[in-house]
Amino acid sequence: MTEKKLLFEQGPIRPPNEARSLLLRVTRNCPWNQCLFCPVYKKEKFSLRSTGEVKDDIRTAREAADDIKALSWRLGYSGSVNNEVVRYIFEDPGYSEAYRSIAAWLYYGTGACFLQDADNLILRTPDLVEILEFLRKTFPEITRVTTYSRSRTIVRKSLESLIRIRNAGLDRVHVGMESGYNPVLKFIRKGVTAEQHIEAGKRIIEAGLELSEYVMPGLGGQSMWKEHAVETAKVLNQINPHFIRIRSLRIPERAPLFRNLKDGSFSMQTDDMLVEEIRLFIETLDGISSTVTSDHIMNLLEEVSGKFPEDRDKMLGVIKKYQGLSESERLIYRVGRRGGLYSSTDDLTRDPAAFGKIEALVQEVSEKDGVDGVERLIAQMVDRYI
Numbered sequence: 001m002t003e004k005k006l007l008f009e010q011g012p013i014r015p016p017n018e019a020r021s022l023l024l025r026v027t028r029n030c031p032w033n034q035c036l037f038c039p040v041y042k043k044e045k046f047s048l049r050s051t052g053e054v055k056d057d058i059r060t061a062r063e064a065a066d067d068i069k070a071l072s073w074r075l076g077y078s079g080s081v082n083n084e085v086v087r088y089i090f091e092d093p094g095y096s097e098a099y100r101s102i103a104a105w106l107y108y109g110t111g112a113c114f115l116q117d118a119d120n121l122i123l124r125t126p127d128l129v130e131i132l133e134f135l136r137k138t139f140p141e142i143t144r145v146t147t148y149s150r151s152r153t154i155v156r157k158s159l160e161s162l163i164r165i166r167n168a169g170l171d172r173v174h175v176g177m178e179s180g181y182n183p184v185l186k187f188i189r190k191g192v193t194a195e196q197h198i199e200a201g202k203r204i205i206e207a208g209l210e211l212s213e214y215v216m217p218g219l220g221g222q223s224m225w226k227e228h229a230v231e232t233a234k235v236l237n238q239i240n241p242h243f244i245r246i247r248s249l250r251i252p253e254r255a256p257l258f259r260n261l262k263d264g265s266f267s268m269q270t271d272d273m274l275v276e277e278i279r280l281f282i283e284t285l286d287g288i289s290s291t292v293t294s295d296h297i298m299n300l301l302e303e304v305s306g307k308f309p310e311d312r313d314k315m316l317g318v319i320k321k322y323q324g325l326s327e328s329e330r331l332i333y334r335v336g337r338r339g340g341l342y343s344s345t346d347d348l349t350r351d352p353a354a355f356g357k358i359e360a361l362v363q364e365v366s367e368k369d370g371v372d373g374v375e376r377l378i379a380q381m382v383d384r385y386i
């Protein structure tokens with residue numbers, strides 16, 4: 001089958017809300033690659049891809065999309081990419097991952113496209129414009145194009161360049177702000193200051209692009225958590241991004257910060273401490289109209305989400321409800337959440353059988369290995385997702 005040979009390059013990660021987007025790799029890896037908490041590209045070297053190479057990939061993705069629709073016609077589904085068509089492709093080991101990803105994208109019909117990898121605004125403006133224009137012409141059905149970038153890179157782009165990039169077809173930029181507190185930014189080697197985050201964020205918005213800022217509760221550890229929460233919220237108050245995305249810190253062994261954890265120079269916040277930190281963060285957000293999301297699996301309370309200012313009290317209510325649980329209920333909730341059974345504290349009362357099973361598991365582990373054993377179990381469960 002000719003379509004099985006259709007291959008194009010895709011990078012290793014995308015934001016959680018881009019899980020159903022068409023993924024195209026525009027640069028490889030991260031040009032900075034020094035953030036202590038980040039394991040993603042550490043052994044990889046950054047490289048630009050040529051416009052010709054990226055355009056070839058876009059052409060190949062187009063061919064794959066057309067092949068899949070033709071397959072649907074052959075199977076009798078009139079071009080619709082439905083369950084049967086997707087199953088046909090996924091059950092055949094001959095199809096490439098990239099090809100399958102196009103089938104999934106057509107199946108979900110989001111119209112969204114995410115440009116990988118870590119910092120695509122680093123491309124020369126004419127090159128990025130050429131890629132975006134070609135993408136929009138080749139895939140007229142695309143409704144939104146998003147990419148990652150760094151504040152340090154954005155402040156080096158003029159407003160005029162960003163407007164050209166927006167006019168060529170980029171809609172949204174995700175920025176890993178992580179913190180708005182300079183000592184934390186310095187400690188984690190983000191390579192950017194709070195002031196640069198503000199300047200970059202404002203310029204993206206002024207250029208008419210949507211801005212999504214990622215923040216990382218826990219990055220201040222136990223020594224700087226308060227300043228981290230308050231100063232990060234204050235920086236966001238000045239930017240007023242369209243989206244604030246919460247992604248709580250976890251430290252896999254392959255992240256450089258793991259060494260600090262082991263030598264005692266960094267102490268992680270516990271889950272309960274993190275909840276208190278996020279409460280302070282939400283309480284300090286003020287005068288903004290951003291949408292907050294906690295859709296990352298690392299977050300304990302994914303219901304801390306909504307639009308400012310109207311949903312502020314609802315978000316704080318979710319936190320208060322967790323904090324009002326007894327110690328054993330909080331432990332059961334944490335095990336249920338990290339095990340993938342719970343997504344809300346309401347789940348504790350929704351399914352008594354599941355509650356009973358988790359309670360028995362917690363009891364068994366704590367009798368055998370003590371409270372530390374339960375904490376280890378929770379850590380193992382959550383770290384599966386990293």
Ligand code: SF4
Binds near residue numbers: 030033038039040
């Ligand atoms: S800029 Fe982003 S991808 Fe690069 S090292 Fe930092 S967190 Fe990782």
